[in-house]
Amino acid sequence: MAVKYSCAKCNRKFVDWGAEKLGFSCPDCEDSTLEIVNFEPAAKVKSKPTLKRVVAPKSDAIEPEISAEDL
Numbered sequence: 001m002a003v004k005y006s007c008a009k010c011n012r013k014f015v016d017w018g019a020e021k022l023g024f025s026c027p028d029c030e031d032s033t034l035e036i037v038n039f040e041p042a043a044k045v046k047s048k049p050t051l052k053r054v055v056a057p058k059s060d061a062i063e064p065e066i067s068a069e070d071l
């Protein structure tokens with residue numbers, strides 16, 4: 001997989017050899033450092049299963065408060 005770098009200041013992207021050629025500093029920004037961008041292939045990123053669970057109300061836990069005697 002190709003390694004890419006991005007400027008910490010202007011977010012400009014560089015390929016690995018490009019960043020190396022520039023000495024890992026952005027030509028547009030002074031005193032900036034190029035950081036490695038870790039990107040995953042789009043296929044891996046899509047629809048991660050969330051751990052969020054919908055708590056379904058238990059029907060048998062809710063008892064009617066009105067008894068037959070009140071009617």
Ligand SMILES: [Zn+2]
Nearest residue numbers: 007010026029
């Ligand atoms: Zn920059």
